Every structure is written in structure tokens, then in C-alpha cells.
Amino acid sequence: MRRFASLTATAAIVTSGLGLEQPASALEPGLAVGTCIVTGYGSKGVIIGTTQNGYRIRLDLTGGILPDQYHGGVTAAPCPATAAGANAPPTPQGRGSTGKATVQRTTAGGCFASEPEKAGLEGTLRGVIRRAFEKDPPAGLDGAVTVRFQSFRVSPGRKADIIDRVQYKPDLRKPVYSVRAQFETCTDFRTATTTRQMERNFLCFTNSTSGQNCSVTGTTAGMRKDTEQYVPK
Incomplete structure (x- = not known):
């Protein structure tokens, strides 16, 4: 029985690595486009779109894009505060023509x-x-x-x-x-x-x-x- 459970877990990991859609049970509640999040690795950003398997994430620090962050790999987090004290999506540092985006x-x-x-x-x-x-x-x-x-x-x-x-x-x-x-x-x-x-x-x-x-x-x-x-x- 233990060996069967181990094989099942291994198959799930391989399936995830191939980019196949995860079951609906893996969805995190309360996440949508515009939600500020933190990934399992501690990176912060904002959801800018959805994919078959999860979300497109724009990172706070670099402005880079995570093109397909799996459901279950991010959780909602407070947005950076603006000068007025309100929450807003983060301002990334893009690789623009002359500076930050x-x-x-x-x-x-x-x-x-x-x-x-x-x-x-x-x-x-x-x-x-x-x-x-x-x-x-x-x-x-x-x-x-x-x-x-x-x-x-x-x-x-x-x-x-x-x-x-x-x-x-x-x-x-x-x-x-x-x-x-x-x-x-x-x-x-x-x-x-x-x-x-x-x-x-x-x-x-x-x-x-x-x-x-x-x-x-x-x-x-x-x-x-x-x-x-x-x-x-």
C-alpha cells in the first residue's frame, strides 16, 4: 500500500512537470487577475493573467514574468502601499529603453x-x-x-x-x-x-x-x- 501511494505521488509530480492541467482541488481560493501574491519561493508579485494550469505573475523586484505558475504554488499577500496608504498592484522595474517601467x-x-x-x-x-x-x-x-x-x-x-x-x-x-x-x-x-x-x-x-x-x-x-x-x- 505504501509503495502504491509513493508511485501515485511520483506520477503526480511528473504530470505537473509536463505542464498538464492539475485537478480542480489544487486551486487556491481568493486569487484572480490583479491579486497581489507570494510564491512558494518567497517571490512577491501580482497576477496579470490566467493559464490552463495557473497564473501569469509579474514579479515586484524585477518586473519579469512567470508565464505559468501552477495553481497551489501562490498565495494571496498584501499589496505594497501607495503614497496615499491604499493597496495597489506592485510597480515593477522593467527592462525599458532608459529605466524603470x-x-x-x-x-x-x-x-x-x-x-x-x-x-x-x-x-x-x-x-x-x-x-x-x-x-x-x-x-x-x-x-x-x-x-x-x-x-x-x-x-x-x-x-x-x-x-x-x-x-x-x-x-x-x-x-x-x-x-x-x-x-x-x-x-x-x-x-x-x-x-x-x-x-x-x-x-x-x-x-x-x-x-x-x-x-x-x-x-x-x-x-x-x-x-x-x-x-x-
């Missing part, structure tokens, strides 16, 4: 549509960058990401320099373009949306095997900080 709670709303395709060189580059950030989740799951631009500047084309050649391996017969873009993403969950405003530098080039590409190249002085808004539905 800020989180704001706003009123209910929904995601905007992604920017449509446009003609010409700028339209092509906008499409490449947009598709790098947008996401179409599998049928039946939430988390779709849409993208729109606030500003988009393309520098005149130039020949690839030695660093470009080593790092990106562009088609040397084609010019490369520097792009500076301000844009916004919106992640659509079932019970909330999260919008993020960003500014990034890109190098866009033609690759002989995969066509047009754009890669993030870093930050420059004067770029705006990332901002983020959590919007309950």
Missing part, C-alpha cells in the same frame, strides 16, 4: 487593433517590427498582443559596416536602415488588458535567407521610459 491602474477597456499593412519602404519596416511584437495565441487561449505606432523615423539607407556584417550578416548588395520608433502594445486577457508604451532603436536589413529583418540595437539619450497600464475589464 511604471504601472498604473485605469478604468475598464479593451485592446486596440494592430496597425494595418502599409505600402513603401517605411510600411515594410513598420510591418516587420509590428509582427515581431504582436502575438496571435492558439484558439481558445487568451493573451493576444496588438501593436500600433506613435512615431516612426527611418534614416537614409547606408552600406553595412563591419559590425553589421559580423552581427547581422546582411545582404551586402542592399542598404541597411536605422529606425527609431515609439509604439504601444496591448495584451488582451479574459479579465484585463495590459498596455505598454515603448521607444526603441532598430537596425533593419535584408537577409539573403529570411528577407527583411529588424533588430533592436540599444538605447540613446532622450528616449522615453517604458510605461505600463493594467486595465481591468
Whole structure:
């Protein structure tokens, strides 16, 4: 009997490691999108979405995302107090263009549509960058990401320099373009949306095997900080 119980426990651990859905009995009561939590390892954060197996967690300290925290692995905890003394979701430190991201709670709303395709060189580059950030989740799951631009500047084309050649391996017969873009993403969950405003530098080039590409190249002085808004539905 003891051996059978041990095998059952082992099977449960293996099933959990494979990412299969745990039974409803493992659900923790009182948890929902926007709830401040602490994980079994002592990390604090806020629930920003749900998955088949549990929750998506944004961590307080780093702003990083735990994409699939199992039910039963988190418990509700007090939110950090604001200047006014009220509880609010934590403000993470994001890996933004120039510093920390800020989180704001706003009123209910929904995601905007992604920017449509446009003609010409700028339209092509906008499409490449947009598709790098947008996401179409599998049928039946939430988390779709849409993208729109606030500003988009393309520098005149130039020949690839030695660093470009080593790092990106562009088609040397084609010019490369520097792009500076301000844009916004919106992640659509079932019970909330999260919008993020960003500014990034890109190098866009033609690759002989995969066509047009754009890669993030870093930050420059004067770029705006990332901002983020959590919007309950």
C-alpha cells in the first residue's frame, strides 16, 4: 500500500512537470487577475493573467514574468502601499529603453487593433517590427498582443559596416536602415488588458535567407521610459 501511494505521488509530480492541467482541488481560493501574491519561493508579485494550469505573475523586484505558475504554488499577500496608504498592484522595474517601467491602474477597456499593412519602404519596416511584437495565441487561449505606432523615423539607407556584417550578416548588395520608433502594445486577457508604451532603436536589413529583418540595437539619450497600464475589464 505504501509503495502504491509513493508511485501515485511520483506520477503526480511528473504530470505537473509536463505542464498538464492539475485537478480542480489544487486551486487556491481568493486569487484572480490583479491579486497581489507570494510564491512558494518567497517571490512577491501580482497576477496579470490566467493559464490552463495557473497564473501569469509579474514579479515586484524585477518586473519579469512567470508565464505559468501552477495553481497551489501562490498565495494571496498584501499589496505594497501607495503614497496615499491604499493597496495597489506592485510597480515593477522593467527592462525599458532608459529605466524603470511604471504601472498604473485605469478604468475598464479593451485592446486596440494592430496597425494595418502599409505600402513603401517605411510600411515594410513598420510591418516587420509590428509582427515581431504582436502575438496571435492558439484558439481558445487568451493573451493576444496588438501593436500600433506613435512615431516612426527611418534614416537614409547606408552600406553595412563591419559590425553589421559580423552581427547581422546582411545582404551586402542592399542598404541597411536605422529606425527609431515609439509604439504601444496591448495584451488582451479574459479579465484585463495590459498596455505598454515603448521607444526603441532598430537596425533593419535584408537577409539573403529570411528577407527583411529588424533588430533592436540599444538605447540613446532622450528616449522615453517604458510605461505600463493594467486595465481591468
